[in-house]
Amino acid sequence: MNIILLTHQREVSKKTNTGALVVEELGTKASVVVWERTNPDHKVLQHIEKGTAALLYPTEDSQVVSKESDFETYIVLDGTWQEAQKMYNKSPYLKALPKVKIETSAQSIYQLRRNQRQNGLCTAESVIELLKAKGSSTAADQLQSKLIEFVANVEKN
Incomplete structure (x- = not known):
């Protein structure tokens, strides 16, 4: 399973962005692509064309992720809720x-x-819950630990 964080431009330099933790913890299984409204990333488009990608985004017709979900790549919108929308x-x-x-x-x-x-x-x-749903509880737990540490450090500063 691969995760593409489609990241809003404003998130790239924010110290409170948790997408960097995902990439740090998951290594080559996660990547960041900066979203551009008029110029979609070719890597993202290739995954879409292959038919093996899904967007993690809650809509009325979204399917619940499970171990049986057979997508190779999950695209996660990385930004505030307003930016993601x-x-x-x-x-x-x-x-x-x-x-x-x-x-x-x-x-x-x-x-x-x-x-x-x-x-x-x-x-x-969101990625932690995705990992849990896909049966990758060890990776989810490790990312959860990093997030707890991250939040505590940002709150101190």
Whole structure:
């Protein structure tokens, strides 16, 4: 399983961005692609054309991710909820993708930004839940530990 973090430009330099943790922890299984409205990334388009990619994005018709989900690549929008919604709405190629969602009762530990969506998870938490759903609990636990440490360090500073 591979994860592409389709990252909003504003997130790239933010110290509170958790996408960097995902890449740091998952190594070659995760990558960052900066979203450009008028110039979709060729790597993302290749995954879409192969038919093996799904977008982690909660809609009414999104399927719940499970071990049986047979996608090779999961695209995760990395940005605030408002940025992610803008990216989705302004990218027809994302709307055409199969969409998946995670079902969890986990509460977010990420309280570093204002205007957060109730019951919303940050990027790293979303990837943690994705990993759990796909049966990669060791990787999920390791990323969870990194996130706890990250949040504690940012709150101190």
